Amino acid sequence: MMRCEVVEGSVLKNLRAVQRPMGYDGDCFLVPGPVRMGQPCLDAMATPVMTARGAEFRDEMAKLNSGLRYAFNLSPSSPVRKSQSWEGEDGYKVIVVSGSGTAAMEMVIANRFRPNDLVLVPTNGKFGERVAEICKRFCNVKHLKGEWGRAFDLGEIERQLERKCYEAVLICHNETSTGITQDAESIAEMCTRHETPFILDGITSVGGMPVHPLEWNAEAVVMGAQKCTAGPSGIAAVAINQNFVERVETIRKQGDTNPLYYFDMIPALKKGDDDQTPWTPAINLVMGWSAALEGLQEETNDARWNRCAHMAKGVRSLFTDLGFELLADASGRSASVTAIMYPEGIDDTWRTRLKDEFNTQVIGAQDHLKGKMFRVGSMGETPVEEMVEGCVRMLECFRACGHELPAVDVAAYF
Ligand SMILES: Cc1ncc(COP(=O)(O)O)c(C=O)c1O
Structure with missing residues (x-):
């Protein structure tokens, strides 16, 4: 379902402003579980x-x-x-x-x-x-x-x-x-x-x-x-x-x-x-x-493990290159979920805008880290194209929230 099409005004306006990487225009559901179920399921x-x-x-x-x-x-x-x-x-x-x-x-x-x-x-x-x-x-x-x-x-x-x-x-x-x-x-x-x-x-x-x-x-x-x-x-x-x-x-x-x-x-x-x-x-x-x-x-275990690792690596490199900090020690960063600290001045209202205006969902933090970071899931059947588009929208949403970021070729990270 292309939920993007049924959401009013601001979503479409914001998405039109974003450079589209590979034509993925559905909702981006990049949560570390429960993940989207495929049609056969x-x-x-x-x-x-x-x-x-x-x-x-x-x-x-x-x-x-x-x-x-x-x-x-x-x-x-x-x-x-x-x-x-x-x-x-x-x-x-x-x-x-x-x-x-x-x-x-x-x-x-x-x-x-x-x-x-x-x-x-x-x-x-x-x-x-x-x-x-x-x-x-x-x-x-x-x-x-x-x-x-x-x-x-x-x-x-x-x-x-x-x-x-x-x-x-x-x-x-x-x-x-x-x-x-x-x-x-x-x-x-x-x-x-x-x-x-x-x-x-x-x-x-x-x-x-x-x-x-x-x-x-x-x-x-x-x-x-x-x-x-x-x-x-x-x-x-x-x-x-x-x-x-x-x-x-x-x-x-x-x-x-x-x-x-x-x-x-x-x-x-x-x-x-x-x-x-x-x-x-x-x-x-x-x-x-x-x-x-x-x-x-x-798909095979090997191919799925590789796809998850590939997406997580892309997310890590993209955000660290842009100056974001990752929570986990570099020695053990996960292939299925990436925890990214919010930059100064940004909190969970960013996530609300990401969902409401950019049709993209990631998840927040728990307990004492609530409001301080967000987590991006790279698991299940998520296609790489959805991850690329999701990242484009995340960056666009940061800009909309007043956090300046340079123009970046997101797809090149994947
Ligand atoms: C690593 C890990 N262990 C345990 C749980 C709890 O699982 P459930 O919510 O399916 O009971 C979760 C849920 O996110 C998890 O990620």
């Missing part, structure tokens, strides 16, 4: 209802399981019912969760740890801090609370691991609140050396940048549909390895499980063999996500 969600336990739905579930294995960068499985679509040769299983990414993260933490366990959670933004908060509900936490946007102190993590007291290390892999991606490879190497399980919130990394559960020996990785895979909001998934499953089962046998019911992993593990979920599945969301994952498989 929307069409699949409009499928008439089917029974939750019949063969028809289990076919859909098998398709989704197989697509998820691809997105998680795991070994392939057949998208066919009764073929163990959720498993592969690498020992990982995927489990679909009805709920957003936070629900899936809670399911992992609540099932995997006993109330007396101690876990290590280094953080540098809101979503890492959320991981620590969830952990606090279910076990003990050593929270290495770092400044937002600063890279982790790997030496400190190593020193903590040398204490040999941690049941696991949990990180938010791609910190959407600050635009920093953690050095998961180095942390994984340390965890392997210290024989400490490693768990990742991969909610804005899986499908948007290289994630290697097997090579990183990750016990669990979580993803949310509405982010890099351009699926619907309200459904998520976890990939867990054999060690994770064994620990969950042992804790249950010992009678030391945290209180839980809906997110109990044991019934989910029983139903998975049968391409089923323990409770009524989010049927139409399953179909929508499955269609979105078909799109990912057509």
